[in-house]
Amino acid sequence: MAIIDLAQVSRWYGNVVAVNDVSMRLEPGVTGLLGPNGAGKSTLITMMAGFLPPSAGSVTLGGRPLHGDPSVYREIGLVPEREEMYDAVTGWTFVLANARLHRLPDPEAAARRAIATVEMADAQDRDIRGYSKGMKQRIKMATAIVHDPTVLLLDEPFNGMDPRQRLHLMELLHRLGDEGRTILFSSHILEEVEQIAGRIEVMVAGRHAASGDFREIRRLMTQRPHQYTIRSSDDRALAAAVIGAGSTSGVELADDGVHVQATDFAAFVHALPRLAADRGIRLLEVRPADESLESVFSYLVAR
Template sequence: MTTLEIDHVSRWFGNVVAVNDITMTIGPGVTGLLGPNGAGKSTLINMMAGFLAPSTGTVTLDGAAVWRNEGAYRQIGIVPERESMYDFLTGREFVLANAELHGLKDPRGAARQALATVEMEYAQNRKIATYSKGMRQRVKMASALVHEPSVLLLDEPFNGMDPRQRMQLMDLLRRMGDEGRTVLFSSHILEEVEQLAQHIEVIVAGRHAASGDFRKIRRLMTDRPHRYLIRSSDDRALAAALIADPSTAGIEIDRADGALHVQAVDFPRFTELLPRVAREHGIRLLTVSPSDESLESVFSYLVTA
C-alpha cells in the first residue's frame, strides 16, 4: 500500500503562484483531481512525479522525498498531458525503451504485456507519427505501466479517446484501484470522474478547495441551500406545510407534473421535518431526490465560491 503525502506545498514561477500551500494525502484506490484550467493541477502532478521541485513544502512517497529520488521511479508511472514523444519510433519500440530504462529482467516480455493491457498490439509496429490522439494516449499508458508501478499519475488521460477506448481505460484504472494501487488522474470531463473516482481532490486558483466523497462535500456546504425534487400524493398540501418552516427557503411547483422543487437552508432540520410533516398530514412520499448532489453541481459551487 503506497501513499503520496503533499505537505504544505507551494510552487511559483517568478511572480506567478501556481500552487499555494496545498496539503493532501493520496492513498490506494482511484482519486480524481479536479480544477478549472490554470488551477495548478499539472504543476501539482509534476511535483508528485518528481519532475518539479516544490518552492516550499515536501512531497513524499511512503515517507521518502520524491524530488531527486531515483528510487521513486520504480514505484511511479506517469502519463503526462504533453505530447512529448519520439514519433520516429514504433509503439513497441517506445514502450520497450522505457522497459529497458527501468532495467527490467525481461524488457521485451514486459513491453508485450503492457501493450496488450492497453489493447495496442494491433498497431505496435506502426510509427507513433501515424497514431491518432487516442492511440498516443494508450501507448503513453503502456509505457507508464511497463514496470508495474504501485503509483500511477495521469494528467488528462482520456483526451482524444473515443467512447470505447475511454470505457476500456476506465475499467483498467478501476481494476488497478481495486488491486490496492494508488491511482490519481485529472480530467475536465466531470462525468468520467463521477463514474470512476472513489475520492476527489479539488484545486481552485492554486489552493486546495475540497477533499473527499463529493456527496459528503456537498452536505458540508451549509452556506448553499440544498435542492430537492419531491413527488407525493398531495404536492400542494405538502408544499404549504413545508414552506411554513424556516428550514425551507423556497418551493416551486412544476407545472408539467406537479413535482416540488424545494430549497432547504437547514439540511439537518429539513431531513427530520419532511417525513414528520408527511406523516402528520397523511401524505405519501413518492420521490425524494437531491437535485444538486451531482459532481457537476459540487464543482460549480466550489469554483464560484
C-alpha cells in the same frame, strides 16, 4: 502501502503562484483530482512525479522526498497531459525503450504485457506519428505501467479517447486500484471522476478547495445556489410569481429575461412549470447561468 503526502506545498514561477499551500494525502485506490483548467492540477502532478521541486512545503512517497531521488521512479508511472512523444518510432519501440530504461529483467515480455493491457497490440508496429490522440493516450499508458509501478499519476488521461477506449481505461483503473495501487488521475470533467473515483481532491485557482468522498462533495455542488435566466411570454408576471415561490433568494427583471437565484434547486425546478401554467405564462427559455466548473468550484471554496 504507497502513500504520497503533500504538506503545505506551494509552487510559484516568479510572481505567478501555480499551487498555494496545498496539503493532501493519497492512499491506495483511485483518487480523482478535479478542477477547472488552470487550477494547478498539472503542476501538482509534476511535483508528485518528482520532476519539479516545491517552492515551499514537502512532497513525499512513503516518507521519502520525491524530488531529487531517481530511485522513486521505479515506483511511479506517469501519463503527462502533453503529447511530446517520439513520433518517428513505433509504439512497440517506444514502450520497449521505457522498459529497458527501467532495467527490467525481461523488457520484451514487459512491453508485450503493457501493450496488450491497453489494447494496442494491433497498432504496435505503426509509427506513433500516425496514431490518433486516443491511441497516443493509450501508448503513453502502456509506458506508465510497463514497470508495474505502485503509483500511477495520470494527467487528463481520457483526452481524445472515443467511448469504447474511455470505458476500457475506466475498467483498467478500477482493476489497478482494486489491486492496491495508488492512482491519481486529473480531470476537469465531473462525469469522468464520478465513474471511477470514490474519493476526490478539488483544486481551484491553485488552492485545495475540497477533499473527501465524491458523493458528499457532489451533494454540496448540487445544493449550491443555482442561477437561471428565464425568458417567457410575460416576464414581469413570472418574476412576481417566482418571488413568492419560497425557493429563491433573488429575482431580477432584466432586458434579457428574469434572473433568478434558486436556493432550493429541486423545489424550484418542480415549481417553475406549475407557476407559469397557473398564470397562463409560456416559458420560452430556461437557461442555467452558472453551470461552469469554475462557478461550482468557487462555491466550494467559499464553503
